[in-house]
Structure formats: structure tokens, C-alpha cells
Amino acid sequence: xxxxxxxxxxxxxxxxxxxxxxxxxxxxxxxxxxxxxxxxxxxxxxxxxxxxxxxxxxxxxxxxxxxxxxxxxxxxxxxxxxxxxxxxxxxxxxxxxxxxxxxxxxxxxxxxxxxxxxxxxxxxxxxxxxxxxxxxxxxxxxxxxxxxxxxxxxxxxxxxxxxxxxxxxxxxxxxxxxxxxxxxxxxxxxxxxxxxxxxxxxxxxxxxxxxxxxxxxxxxxxxxxxxxxxxxxxxxxxxx
Numbered sequence: 001x002x003x004x005x006x007x008x009x010x011x012x013x014x015x016x017x018x019x020x021x022x023x024x025x026x027x028x029x030x031x032x033x034x035x036x037x038x039x040x041x042x043x044x045x046x047x048x049x050x051x052x053x054x055x056x057x058x059x060x061x062x063x064x065x066x067x068x069x070x071x072x073x074x075x076x077x078x079x080x081x082x083x084x085x086x087x088x089x090x091x092x093x094x095x096x097x098x099x100x101x102x103x104x105x106x107x108x109x110x111x112x113x114x115x116x117x118x119x120x121x122x123x124x125x126x127x128x129x130x131x132x133x134x135x136x137x138x139x140x141x142x143x144x145x146x147x148x149x150x151x152x153x154x155x156x157x158x159x160x161x162x163x164x165x166x167x168x169x170x171x172x173x174x175x176x177x178x179x180x181x182x183x184x185x186x187x188x189x190x191x192x193x194x195x196x197x198x199x200x201x202x203x204x205x206x207x208x209x210x211x212x213x214x215x216x217x218x219x220x221x222x223x224x225x226x227x228x229x230x231x232x233x234x235x236x237x238x239x240x
Contacts, residue, residue, distance in 0.1 A: 004094050005097045005101055006101075007105075011049065011071055012071065012072065012105070013052075013069040014069070015070070016068040016069075017056065019075070022090045022094075023086075030078070031066060031068060034051055037077055037078065038051055050073050050074030051069070052068065052070070054069055072095075075094060145203065145204040145205075146200065146202065146203065146204060148204070152199070155207075158214045159187065159190070159199075162215070162217055166227065167182055167227060173231050174228075178226065178230055182227070187199060189217065190210070190213060194210070
């Protein structure tokens with residue numbers, strides 16, 4: 001027989017798949033029954049440990065499906081309504097399996113000299129790895145952290161000023177006729193330069209680079225010609 005109970009995060013549990021297998025029930029019916037139990041359980045620390053929803057990979061189709069892990073109390077709640085001699089036999093087998101594993105876990109065992117040395121070395125390695133992982137997380141955080149709302153607003157406002165200057169001011173004909181086009185070109189250049197989908201995704205560590213880019217930005221030659229023509233055309237019309 002497959003293992004009835006096992007250890008998960010310092011807790012002795014069985015699974016909804018085990019129950020479905022041994023009590024000859026469909027697994028989706030077992031999970032449905034557990035869903036109903038969980039719905040009526042009071043929300044406190046003890047009941048939260050009775051059932052843990054998780055997933056498993058099916059051996060045949062390699063697809064991921066949901067399942068429940070349950071401790072002794074959760075198992076008891078689930079199977080108390082199962083009837084028949086075979087059901088009773090499996091209830092007793094599971095209860096016995098829970099008892100045996102609990103007793104095994106309670107037994108103190110002195111470590112041998114070799115085990116103590118290995119444990120000491122393991123603690124030292126784990127401490128080093130923890131420090132390295134901590135430093136790596138900090139580095140990753142610095143690499144992936146995005147600019148905040150205030151920085152995003154600063155980039156937006158500075159970008160608007162640069163574009164308005166390129167158009168000849170807010171009262172210029174080019175601003176009235178081409179503002180959307182030039183603003184689009186500016187932000188497209190900004191995103192392409194930093195290889196981001198939107199300017200708000202700029203990494204926090206590149207905020208100063210973003211300000212520098214905006215300060216250096218100029219319309220392309222063709223766009224600059226179009227701006228000049230728009231402004232000059234208005235002046236020409238006024239003269240006529």
C-alpha cells in the first residue's frame with residue numbers, strides 16, 4: 001500500500017488523493033466535499049491548519065491539478081460520514097498511521113559525533129548561503145525596482161517642457177497642430193532608448209539617466225523641419 005500519511009512542514013498529513021484512492025471515490029468529489037467543509041469552518045489558527053490547498057502534477061498528462069493536504073483533524077472531519085466495513089477498516093488504518101508517525105517524531109535521538117559535525121557544518125553553510133541570498137535579493141531589488149509616483153511625475157513634467165520648447169511654445173502654431181505627434185515621438189524615443197514598455201517602468205537606479213535624456217532630447221531632422229514649416233506657414237499667412 002502506498003504511504004498513508006507523510007510529513008509536510010513539520011505537520012503529519014495525508015492528501016485528498018490518498019483518500020480518494022483508498023476509499024474508492026472520485027478525487028474531484030473528495031475536493032468538492034473539502035471545499036464545502038472549509039466554507040463552514042470558523043476562521044482561526046487551528047482550523048486553518050486542517051486543510052491546505054495545493055497542486056500536483058498528473059503522472060500521465062503532466063497537467064497541474066488541485067488537491068488538499070489535511071492533518072488528523074481535517075481527515076477526521078472529512079471521513080466521518082463515510083460508511084461501510086471497508087470505509088471503517090481504512091479509517092482505522094489511517095488513524096493508526098497518524099499515531100505511529102506522531103510517536104516516531106516524538107522520540108528523542110542523540111546525534112552521533114559525525115552527525116553533530118555534519119549539523120555544525122550545515123549550519124555554517126546555511127548561514128553563509130542565507131547572507132549571500134540576502135545580498136542577492138537586495139541586488140535584485142535594486143535592479144528591478146521601478147521609479148515611484150513622484151519621480152514619474154517629474155519625468156512627465158520635464159518631458160512636457162522639452163516638447164513645448166521644441167514646438168516653439170504653447171501658443172505656437174506647431175503646438176496647436178502637431179503637439180500630439182511630437183509628444184508621441186518624444187515618449188517613443190524615451191522608451192526605445194531605455195528599452196521599456198512605458199516610461200513609468202524606468203528602473204529607479206536610472207532615474208537620473210532619464211532626466212539627462214530628456215534634457216538632451218531633440219526632434220528628428222524631419223520632425224524639426226515639419227515644426228518649422230508649421231510655424232513659418234502661420235507667420236507667412238499673417239504677413240499676407
